[in-house]
Amino acid sequence: MENNRTEDDFYGQLIVLGYNGSETVPYQQNGQGGGPSSASSSQMISTRHTLRRKASPNGVIPSTKHYVVADPASSASMRDRRHFVSFVKSRTETLIQEYQADNFTDMFQIGRSTDKPIDVTVKDTRCTDADGEEMPADHRNVPGSKNCGGETSLIPPHRDSTISRFACRVLVNRTSYPVPRVFAAGFDNHRNICLGEKAPKWLTESGMDGLTTNGVLLWHPPSWGRLVHGSEAQNSTWCQWLEVSVRGAILTLRSSRSAKTRGHLLASECNVVRDGSLIDLCGVTLLFRTKEGLDNSPTTKELDERLASMNADRPQCPVGMNTLVIPRQRNAVAVKSATDQPYIYMTCGHVQGRHGWGEQPNKLKKCPICFKDGSIVRMCMGMEPAFYVGKDVTPTHAFNPCGHIANFETLDYWSKIPFPHEASAFKPVGAACPFCITLLDAKSPIVRIIFP
Structure with missing residues (x-):
């Protein structure tokens, strides 16, 4: 590109x-x-x-020609295949504004x-929270299609x-x-x-x-x-x-x-x-x-090289002692059995593999390093170069609660942009991760990641 x-x-x-x-x-x-x-x-x-x-x-640009008709379908603009805008005033009165070639x-x-x-x-690609009915955009599949793991997607069709x-x-x-x-x-x-x-x-x-x-x-x-x-x-x-x-x-x-x-x-x-x-x-x-x-933005090649360099360091889970591999994309269905998938403890930022130690009520887990309770989320590299701010693309922080990682400048910038949240919640009130359109946590939108 x-x-x-x-x-x-x-x-x-x-x-x-x-x-x-x-x-x-x-x-x-x-x-x-x-x-x-x-x-x-x-x-x-x-x-x-x-x-x-x-x-x-x-x-095309607006011309000086405009007129009123009872039925836009019978207008001269429609017959002559000219560009026009119909301003419907009532069932029997429509103003036609013609446009001309520019x-x-x-x-x-x-x-x-x-x-x-x-x-x-x-x-x-609607903004959602982590537990919302709509899935983040980079998790979605068309119903009946195959996801990255080869399984049939069970995601229901989108609403209107x-x-x-x-x-x-x-x-x-x-x-x-x-x-x-x-x-x-x-x-x-x-x-x-x-x-x-x-x-x-x-x-x-x-x-x-x-x-x-x-x-x-x-x-x-x-x-x-x-x-x-x-x-x-x-x-x-x-x-x-x-x-x-x-x-x-x-x-x-x-x-x-x-x-x-x-x-x-x-x-x-x-x-x-x-x-x-x-x-x-x-x-x-x-x-x-x-x-x-x-x-002036990083290229996809630079992001791939940075991701390869991080995985070449072979980060290990301190509990399972298995090597972790940071993915560049997430499957539509979470692969909970994958032993090499890194997870972020969103309270403290420690990165580990998935294990059974520290299970707490309400889906929380106790971090075995600092013993803080919090949620965990799968880590994933932010791979769209156009979203990055700054030339140093070394990931240091993660969006909370989706787990996409990038450099601090990128996360700090996007975490301060309020997004319109559809027609039902019109006023822009919350920031969202640009990589997946998950609404960010209002108190702690980004978390510093700490590798073992």
Whole structure:
């Protein structure tokens, strides 16, 4: 992947949080109707999407033409296959805003659909706690598929997705200094974006604007790996989740994800995505990295070499005296019988193998080294290089409670980013591990690991 960044047509890369370096994952999508009777199909989708200059521009921008119709399906825009946005005011009145070709931009559409208009297909990777009903993304298998251990997955099908089939679009100007901008909603097979009667809509000097049902949220750091605190945070919108409209306006968050009243317009903010920007689509979060940002990040080869070096040291369990091997990925089903699997005692950080010593009530175990009671979790290397902060990738800490390990700078950065937690718990309140999207412990989000 690193060699592909040297080309001049490279705009940037979108990485889906939650898959720990896996380049493709199985995706099972219901039929177009989305109901129980719809046919389903299974395929592999990518978790890392490179945005490149297209052979010919396909961007569109609002035109000056707009009109009112009773039925959008009978509009001239639909008949002539022009791009347009339908603002439904009532059952008998819909405002049509036409869009026109823009020869200076490329358009990339993102959503749950696998239809042709979509460039980046995504699936749900919901934030969960360690005991939640949803499994972290890097643990999941499609029902009936084979997991890494060769066993049939027993994970039940996902509940209905909260991600729109045509969730958002990114427009990038076709110049030597590309500037990507994100807009809510994407055009469907009929080149239409439809904002229903209950969707927030308002009139601007340039025409109508609106928000999608569950919204498209943006989060920007001042620079990759840097956060703002104190007075700097109070006087800026850095490191705050904001919402973007269909026309690209930026607003404060609504009272709930699908509230019918929009937030406050922020005229001084723009919809440009930068190195480290996060895009949340209510069920999946994507990280945007620029070419310069990726060039200054570690490579997959460097992470593999560091992992091999750690395993070459042959760490031993102090109880079983067996050699431990740190994995680069976790199986969908825990292999409790594996004698070489390292575990972290999350209270003290000591690393050991799995053994029967120190069993306590409530699934706790007493550490045989320091005698502290706490939970244990399987250790796993963080293998997505785009998530790393800093060049020294030596793992020193682990996320609590999932057990993914990386360098301190990486864990410290991600442990301070609150994530939107679906439509039911809209306000961003908790940080999550970027490698698996497990919500972190509020009191001790990271733990220093201590090898025997």
